[in-house]
Amino acid sequence: MSDLLQRLRDRGWRLTAQRRVIAEVLDGEHVHYTAEEVHARAVERLPEISRASVYNTLGELVALGEVVEVTTDGRAKRYDPNVHQEHQHLVCSGCGMIRDVRTEGDLMAALPFGERFGFAVDEVTVTYYGRCPGCAAAS
Amino acid sequence: MSDLLQRLRDRGWRLTAQRRVIAEVLDGEHVHYTAEEVHARAVERLPEISRASVYNTLGELVALGEVVEVTTDGRAKRYDPNVHQEHQHLVCSGCGMIRDVRTEGDLMAALPFGERFGFAVDEVTVTYYGRCPGCAAAS
């Protein structure tokens, strides 16, 4: 993710302490945090960082394509730093755990032209739901 | 949707004026309203109906499988009365319009077993994004 910092510098970003810790949090574990979770972890490294800066920076990273927003339920958006590997998500309907999964074949092909209604379709997201081994055992 | 009222009666539901107008709103046009949109339309028929009753009733209809929740962005959930025809959604990234679409083939088949991580996968939702004809013309 020092790559990320370099790319941001190349785009004329000021490298503030706040942006650094947010990048570190996203880089650390390869998970899908909410904005509040990112903030909680950023505070451990930089206690005075504000919620507003976290929301601002996440929004900017999304606009630059360095992070993608993931919405699997109607709750808080999650921020996914894994943009270098195309993937979809598998969500546990018990505990909410999210795993990255790679699909095979052309997902777009499942939508017949007759069902496109003149849209220029350019993106598809797939979410699989099921119970993870832990939740299945506990039921 | 008088079918719906009958099914609800059969399940021991009290048929209140509030539940009737909510069912009528969902039945009317075949769209994907938010809870607040359902409330606004219900108020036209029954001015004193409360937000709480709309949220309560929508939640109950979802629990019964008579309506499904749809989340295509990080905004308000939408309520879809079209549960009798399996379908996915096509969303305009310009204006947010949502269309029902029917896919062909087995969507689950795109997820290799090696990518299931021991989950018992039982559901898949697909959302296609693109620009509708109107938004494409305006750009």
Add this chain to the structure above:
DNA sequence: GTCTTGACTTGGACATAGTCCAATATAGGA
């Protein structure tokens, strides 16, 4: 190294979406 300035950060107010609850009303059976 110091200055300068426009970009960045901040706390808090505000907005939107949804939940919860105690008091009140009512559907539907007796």
Add this chain to the structure above:
DNA sequence: TCCTATATTGGACTATGTCCAAGTCAAGAC
């Protein structure tokens, strides 16, 4: 008609996210 379990209501409360004016600071100019 009466009874009461169930449903409704207004409003407080929570969760998530946005906005803004005032203060701060990164980094280029000198």
